[in-house]
Amino acid sequence: MTRKIWVFDTTLRDGEQVPGAKLNLYEKLEVARQLKKLQVDIIEAGFPASSIGDFNAVKEIATNVGNTDDIIITALARAVKADIDSVYNSVKYAEKPLIHMVLGTSDIHVEKKFGKSKNQILDIGVEAVKYAKTLLPDVQYSTEDASRSDFEYLWTTIEAVVKAGATIINVPDTVGYAVPEEFGELIFKLNDRLKNLNDQVLLSVHCHNDLGMATSNTLAAIKNGADKVECTINGIGERAGNAALEEVVMALNTRQAFYNVHTNINTKEIMNTSKLVSSLMGLDVQVNKAITGDNAFAHSSGIHQDGLLKSRDAYEIISPTEVGLSDMELVLTARSGRHAVKNALEKLGFNQLTDPQFEDIFAGFLELADVKKEVYNHDLYVIVENYYSKHDMNNQDIKYYSDNFYELMDLQVISNTIFPSASVKIKKGNQIYKSSTVGSGPIDALYSSIKEIIDLDIKLLEYKISSVSRGKKALGKVKLQVEYNGEKYIAKATDTDVIKASALAYINAVNSIVVENLIPV
Template sequence: MSRKIWVFDTTLRDGEQVPGAKLNLNEKLEVAQQLKKLNVDIIEAGFSASSAGDFNAVKEIAEKVGNTDDIFITALARAVKADIDAVYHSVKYAQNPLIHIVLGTSDVHVEKKFRKSKSEILNIGVDAVKYAKTLLPNVQYSTEDASRADFEYLWATIEAVVKAGATIINVPDTCGYAEPEEFGELISKINDRLKNVNDHVLLSVHCHNDLGMATANTLAAIKSGADKVECTINGIGERAGNASLEEVVMSLNTRSDAYHAYTNINTKEIMNTSRIISNLMGLEVQVNKAITGENAFAHSSGIHQDGLLKSREAYEIINPIEVGLEDMELVLTARSGRHAVKNALQKLSFDSLTDTHFEGIFEAFLELADAKKEVYNHDLYVIVENYFAKHDNLNQNMTHYSDHFFELIDLQVISNTHFPSASVKVKKGDELLEGSSGGSGPIDALYSTIAEISELDLTLIEYNISSVSRGKEALGKVKIQVEYRGEKYMAKATDTDIMKASAFAFINAINSIIVDHFLQNSNRAHFTTNNG
């Protein structure tokens, strides 16, 4: 029988402990609202006693996000009265408030961190739970570094705090030390004993990724009886991070035959949540990361593309739509085969090409693909046009596609504290267009200028920059998301000049919009950027 697994998200507490990931109040509220949309069961909103700012953020989240009975709001407290008071006074505004207490249980923590005896630490924990229970009915107790603790002492602690009133017992693999078989056995032993003491108490796990096994350990714990999992979006967190929420959830969904468990997570909000958090925290997701990485559903190998086009089951175990993407992405590169290129052309309505036509177009595609990393849809339009023009077979009713696409010719960007500005020269067909404008910064000035030249009313939603190589000739990669008439478009580009990469990415987005309108407009020859 399938059982529900509670999802406790600690992105705003453990995740925010990543150096440089600090969020302001409005950003924390935005993340919390999105986590609610994702349908997590519990949000750990912060560490209330750490600062006035954190206290106020937890309080705001409790009031504005925890104002319905479908979600719990909590914050972390050490096993001291002042911390517990801070959590209580910040979360009490939620409809379902929860106090979360943490205290070490391993010999390393007890003897070297706290420098007290085991009995003293146990009594401190019990007293903390008893005090918290006078404030709120729901109290979680985390046995920090449980995976390295003496089992009988760990169990004695759990038994004592449950009898003191703890409603959730959390077993952390704080240093990512455990391995799946070992951690699963630990959870199984605790679960057997815990259910005999109080079968209403939830058994939870919190796994770190120091050895790359956080998700595996979390899933092993679920198989062994864990009721609740603590995770973060994109697996962010202290050191190597935490168990990744999206990996755990999609593993349960995809392999329900193995885990016989489910969550209430709205999986279609996974990608949106990932992007919001990545953007606000400035923490880029590694491209090959499971589920939320840029390449997680992208295929460039000709063999894979051919297999996917014949049967998606050949190389796809998760439908991208399930996690909030439009569909799988077949990236056209020099490694792509005929099947993938023909499929891309058919999607652009070039579905009546003869074999001779296609072979000529494919040859031109390979030439372009060898010259650049990736071939885009607007490139395919131009390849088709050039092929027919070269062979004197250009149908008079056929659109001159190149007349509508933009190409960067030159740019100059000035960055200063008084008036950042940009001058840009682009080509549209045979027409040379120029413009200049200022902005709040160099990128804003650059994008304002290009948008003005294109006469498209675009909104930049996301801008990410990263390095993809080293040395003096290092390539910078820019990835952006823009919105046009309610539709969102992703684009990217690389160059040794970051400003050029930024401009290329923005122009790629504009050309994607134009492609979209080609496909929507049956009379393509009359498409103009003035009237859309």
């Protein structure tokens, strides 16, 4: 039986300390419900003493999300009576409430931040724990800036608060100063002493990412005896952020033989949670971020694509389905090799091509890829149709498909505060269609105009704009996700005009739907 690692999520407290990432009560509730689906063990719902709004949000989460005994709800307090009362009065509505308090132990915090002696700080901590224990049985004590603290003083503090009743001891690397070997050794020594003092007390860690080592330090701590880890979704948090929950959990899953531990996390909810947090907080996930980045399971290199098509484990150590994605993404670009393009064509039914035919089609693919950057399935149909037409070959079935694809001919979008409107001209086969609509904003109006022409019940799930170059002629990249008949489709487009890129991305999504849902008659 492997050892259980408790997962404490602080997205709604430390994560919300990111400038501009403030959530309202309803958004906090939505994130908390998703964290419950993710099956975290503990949700830190906020810092209730900081404002009435935060107090109410923590209370609502305790009442509506913490109403079952499979999750613990906590919130942060400083080691003062008023803060502890705020936490208690907001989390007490949960089935399993916890009081979490923090007090510094490093010389920098004791002498410069508090201006007190070490003995005075120690006494404050002990009295705070004793008071909290009169309110709730479970109390977590965090030794702020532990990684820069004198070890013997740190241990003296831990020993004293455990004897006062603390049930969880949290050891933070508050400023991301630690390195894995050093932090692992610290946790090993503390764990050895703590288990001899009281083996029922959980040893926890909270690592920051200032030097890019939050996940590594957290994993080193687990290897050296830590029972609980504090993380955030997408690694968001104060300054450079915290240890990313998804990275820690998937490292433990993927290298289970090495760590010999397990968590209760439902990994299939990782991507849903990541997208929800990113959307509500307005914080984009960097595209190459481990596990939750857009490119984490996307492959565009011809060498990688060739290896993956021969054997998935050549370049894939985690299946995308484990974290809630449908499958890996082979992105067809000018860097894609023949194997990847041939595989894509075969999936579309073109599996009888001779070598000379394929080479000619591949040349057409490369020509389009240089212009369009990413090539979609509907583009492949057009490339094959062009080849067949060029050589006077029978292309009736292919023409059936291409006649159902949509092409943007022109657009006009007017943005104002009264009637944002859009007009589009779209080609389908030999027909030209026009539409003009108003919307709640320019993109809403644009997409309403396109939907009026295509007449498909498409639901927009995600819309994201990012810059992929600099200067006045910077390229804007639009990525969106839509749903049709229960299936999800992702599409992208790039242009110096982000409105045009938005239209092209939407039409790319529509054509992906056409490819998968039309059958030649």
